[in-house]
Amino acid sequence: MATLRVEHLNKTFPAIERGSDATTAIDDLSFEIGGHVFVSVVGPSGCGKSTLLNIVSGIETATHGSVSVSEDGSPARLGYVFQEPRLLPWRTVMQNMLYVLEGEDVPDRARDYLRMVGLDDAGGKFPAQLSGGMQQRVGIARAFAVEPDLLLMDEPFSHLDAITARSLREQLQGIWTEAKKTVLFVTHDIAEAVQLSNRVLILAPGGRLFADLPIELPYPRKASDTEVAMAQAELLRRFEEMQEETDAARATDVAS
Amino acid sequence: MSSVPVARASRGGRPPSLVTRRRVRGIAGLVIGVGGFLLVWTLLSALIFGPFTLPPPSRIGSVMWEIVRSGQFIHHFVPTILRLAYGFGLALLIGFPVGYLMGTSRWWRAFFHDMTIVAGSIPGITYAVLALVVFGIKILGPILSVGLVSMPYVAINVAEGLDSVDHRLVQMSDAYGRRRASIVRNVLIPSVAPFAFAGVRLSFALAWKVEQLTEVFGSSSGVGFQIRHEFEDFSIPGMLAWVLLFVIFMILVERFVLAKLERYLFRWRLEDRP
Amino acid sequence: MSQATTVAPASPIAGVGRLLRSPLTARIASYLFLLVAWQLLSLYEDRFPPPADVFGFLWIEVTGGSHGGIVRGEFLEHFAATLPRFTLGIAISMVLGIVSGVVIGGSKIAEALLKDTLLMLVALPAIIWAFLTQMWLGLGDTAVVITTFLSAFPFVAVNVVQGIQAVPRDLRRMSGAFHVSSYRRVRHLLLPAVTGYLFAGFRFAVIIGWNAVLLGEWFSSSEGVGYQARYWYDANRYKGFVAWVILFIGFIVLIDRVALVPLQRRAFRWRDTQVKQAQRRVEGIDVAVTGA
Ligand SMILES: Nc1ncnc2c1ncn2[C@@H]1O[C@H](COP(=O)(O)OP(=O)(O)OP(=O)(O)O)[C@@H](O)[C@H]1O
Numbered sequence: 001m002a003t004l005r006v007e008h009l010n011k012t013f014p015a016i017e018r019g020s021d022a023t024t025a026i027d028d029l030s031f032e033i034g035g036h037v038f039v040s041v042v043g044p045s046g047c048g049k050s051t052l053l054n055i056v057s058g059i060e061t062a063t064h065g066s067v068s069v070s071e072d073g074s075p076a077r078l079g080y081v082f083q084e085p086r087l088l089p090w091r092t093v094m095q096n097m098l099y100v101l102e103g104e105d106v107p108d109r110a111r112d113y114l115r116m117v118g119l120d121d122a123g124g125k126f127p128a129q130l131s132g133g134m135q136q137r138v139g140i141a142r143a144f145a146v147e148p149d150l151l152l153m154d155e156p157f158s159h160l161d162a163i164t165a166r167s168l169r170e171q172l173q174g175i176w177t178e179a180k181k182t183v184l185f186v187t188h189d190i191a192e193a194v195q196l197s198n199r200v201l202i203l204a205p206g207g208r209l210f211a212d213l214p215i216e217l218p219y220p221r222k223a224s225d226t227e228v229a230m231a232q233a234e235l236l237r238r239f240e241e242m243q244e245e246t247d248a249a250r251a252t253d254v255a256s
Numbered sequence: 257m258s259s260v261p262v263a264r265a266s267r268g269g270r271p272p273s274l275v276t277r278r279r280v281r282g283i284a285g286l287v288i289g290v291g292g293f294l295l296v297w298t299l300l301s302a303l304i305f306g307p308f309t310l311p312p313p314s315r316i317g318s319v320m321w322e323i324v325r326s327g328q329f330i331h332h333f334v335p336t337i338l339r340l341a342y343g344f345g346l347a348l349l350i351g352f353p354v355g356y357l358m359g360t361s362r363w364w365r366a367f368f369h370d371m372t373i374v375a376g377s378i379p380g381i382t383y384a385v386l387a388l389v390v391f392g393i394k395i396l397g398p399i400l401s402v403g404l405v406s407m408p409y410v411a412i413n414v415a416e417g418l419d420s421v422d423h424r425l426v427q428m429s430d431a432y433g434r435r436r437a438s439i440v441r442n443v444l445i446p447s448v449a450p451f452a453f454a455g456v457r458l459s460f461a462l463a464w465k466v467e468q469l470t471e472v473f474g475s476s477s478g479v480g481f482q483i484r485h486e487f488e489d490f491s492i493p494g495m496l497a498w499v500l501l502f503v504i505f506m507i508l509v510e511r512f513v514l515a516k517l518e519r520y521l522f523r524w525r526l527e528d529r530p
Numbered sequence: 531m532s533q534a535t536t537v538a539p540a541s542p543i544a545g546v547g548r549l550l551r552s553p554l555t556a557r558i559a560s561y562l563f564l565l566v567a568w569q570l571l572s573l574y575e576d577r578f579p580p581p582a583d584v585f586g587f588l589w590i591e592v593t594g595g596s597h598g599g600i601v602r603g604e605f606l607e608h609f610a611a612t613l614p615r616f617t618l619g620i621a622i623s624m625v626l627g628i629v630s631g632v633v634i635g636g637s638k639i640a641e642a643l644l645k646d647t648l649l650m651l652v653a654l655p656a657i658i659w660a661f662l663t664q665m666w667l668g669l670g671d672t673a674v675v676i677t678t679f680l681s682a683f684p685f686v687a688v689n690v691v692q693g694i695q696a697v698p699r700d701l702r703r704m705s706g707a708f709h710v711s712s713y714r715r716v717r718h719l720l721l722p723a724v725t726g727y728l729f730a731g732f733r734f735a736v737i738i739g740w741n742a743v744l745l746g747e748w749f750s751s752s753e754g755v756g757y758q759a760r761y762w763y764d765a766n767r768y769k770g771f772v773a774w775v776i777l778f779i780g781f782i783v784l785i786d787r788v789a790l791v792p793l794q795r796r797a798f799r800w801r802d803t804q805v806k807q808a809q810r811r812v813e814g815i816d817v818a819v820t821g822a
Pocket residue numbers: 013014023024025044045046047048049050051052188
């Protein structure tokens with residue numbers, strides 16, 4: 001379990017062509033998470049969710065502000081489940097797992113986590129031999145296998161069919177309860193956020209933090225639970241509020 | 257989801273009868289093909305050209321056998337192959353760094369662009385005769401012409417391979433804290449390899465022709481030299497025997513060594529399989 | 531990079547730096563590099579003439595200016611001898627290549643019997659034809675034309691076969707089922723599929739045929755571009771030799787870049803998925819060269 005501290009984060013992508021504007025993907029974002037929490041980041045498409053995870057993971061650098069991830073003062077280990085599987089196509093599933101692992105018992109660990117996602121016997125296969133959902137599960141197993149202090153997940157289920165996604169969501173809940181990780185989970189699916197997380201950050205277009213809501217319901221949760229449905233309704237209400245605010249802002253922009 | 261088990265079944269659990277049937281068909285095809293080749297040739301020789309202008313396959317066959325039996329073949333074959341190997345080594349040695357520069361820097365791409373493009377349409381005879389003037393009939397001539405012919409193909413393909421590197425995989429590696437050397441080994445090299453290999457195969461087919469030509473023009477050993485020698489002796493059977501021995505060898509290398517190797521190395525690209 | 535486009539250069543030095551980094555500079559630098567390398571080569575190997583000598587000689591060959599007793603305006607004369615042979619050789623190889631390609635691509639039996647013969651022909655080096663025709667026919671136009679056509683036609687045929695086989699089989703079957711008339715089948719199904727390959731074949735024929743015509747002239751002619759290169763070579767006048775080599779390289783590069791490549795690009799337009807492949811062909815790299 002790690003502590004993630006984001007302070008006054010800003011990310012601006014410079015204009016690519018002459019005449020086009022620079023894009024502000026994240027604007028003055030601050031929050032802190034730590035411990036055994038499952039935090040979801042929700043927001044409309046293009047509001048900077050993937051960018052946030054990329055900065056936290058070090059793939060991209062912030063324009064202003066700071067991000068720090070620490071585990072009792074020492075650098076934390078990260079796991080990252082991307083929006084798409086991102087496996088090395090020329091390596092088998094097992095080799096893909098071993099690629100990111102270090103230390104002792106590595107093959108055993110890889111096998112354990114493959115079993116966890118139900119792919120015990122796929123180790124010798126190439127990614128192209130697996131279905132999309134199976135590949136995504138390998139991506140999840142890989143992220144868990146590094147036994148990260150902080151686990152980043154970027155819409156890991158959005159490309160999957162509803163049935164597979166539902167079963168993976170339940171598995172994820174189980175693993176998280178058991179493995180005691182800090183999880184930062186990006187999604188645009190409000191039902192998913194409510195079902196999985198105990199805290200939800202809502203990002204507004206332009207990458208501002210719009211709301212920070214706790215969801216205090218006991219695990220395991222089912223999408224069909226009444227409390228979950230109520231929490232969803234509440235979250236949706238906040239979303240609409242945000243929508244209205246953005247529209248109003250845009251209207252004044254146009255007027256001036 | 258439902259299509260997956262089906263696809264797997266057809267891939268892994270193909271009934272053995274199909275495999276053997278395919279193999280039988282392959283062998284039958286080869287027999288018919290070679291038979292057809294010999295038939296066409298025999299007919300041309302007997303009906304149109306006559307045995308002196310175009311000796312029949314049997315005559316060429318016996319000359320080929322004589323060349324192999326007497327040890328002549330090995331004697332001239334070895335230098336030819338060695339030059340080819342050295343030339344190719346040179347092409348890789350220079351082609352890879354050039355391709356790397358072209359693939360990673362716009363400036364160097366512009367720098368090498370015209371040279372590599374022009375190299376694709378230069379007639380092979382150019383390399384042969386220029387090597388002759390610059391290096392005389394020293395051993396360097398054929399080696400350099402092989403190197404010069406192959407290099408652009410290797411370089412262009414390496415550059416294209418680098419272009420094709422999926423930067424999301426590099427990002428993934430960064431996120432998991434992989435070291436640079438590990439990324440090079442696990443991401444860059446495997447991405448470039450199929451392109452580089454295609455470049456090598458392609459230039460190989462060109463290179464040995466140009467090498468032979470260079471040997472014809474100026475060399476004192478090698479298959480090309482022998483072809484020239486037979487030409488000056490007015491021996492059509494001798495000439496054809498030498499050239500066919502070499503061509504058959506090269507086709508075998510192409511088909512069985514390079515093609516098989518490519519299949520094996522890039523077996524992860526399942527969609528390319530039949 | 532994006533800053534460079536939005537922010538004006540602050541100092542002349544920055545402007546110079548940017549100029550040095552531009553692709554145009556790289557191109558110029560590459561030509562300078564070649565010239566310098568050539569100059570150095572001529573210093574190292576004194577049989578190899580320096581660029582200034584060669585270009586001086588070229589100037590005379592092309593313009594016909596008088597200089598040191600050298601015959602004038604040879605350029606036109608010898609190209610005039612070579613081009614008809616070349617054109618005829620290419621024309622014959624196109625006709626025969628298309629015919630044999632259609633036969634092999636259109637019939638299973640012909641394919642089984644002849645495909646390997648064709649691949650063998652693709653693999654044969656042009657020099658063999660130059661030698662054989664010289665032995666068969668002696669010096670003269672016929673030997674050169676035949677060398678050209680024999681070297682080039684297998685490449686046309688291979689490409690036509692590929693083109694015909696690229697017409698999707700179920701598409702062919704579909705039109706059979708709907709009783710599409712054979713005229714329309716050829717017009718809308720076969721031609722669009724084959725045209726691109728045909729252009730590719732044509733381009734290979736031209737490039738390979740050019741090599742062959744030069745070889746043919748080197749060994750069995752007493753005029754023409756190839757002969758002229760040989761003439762200066764035998765006379766130990768390397769200045770003239772290199773000048774002619776440059777002429778024959780320049781000719782084909784010009785034809786290829788100005789006429790053939792744009793033509794081929796147009797012909798391959800319709801194949802979206804294979805645009806990349808078409809481009810690779812355009813760059814002068816293609817599987818047909820290997821005969822694979
Ligand atoms: N490399 C980049 N260069 C320029 N702009 C970028 C880049 N990456 C992202 N952006 C811009 O930043 C903004 C946020 O992008 P981001 O990918 O973080 O969105 P997201 O919230 O993950 O959306 P989605 O839900 O669709 O995945 C977008 O406006 C996008 O256009």
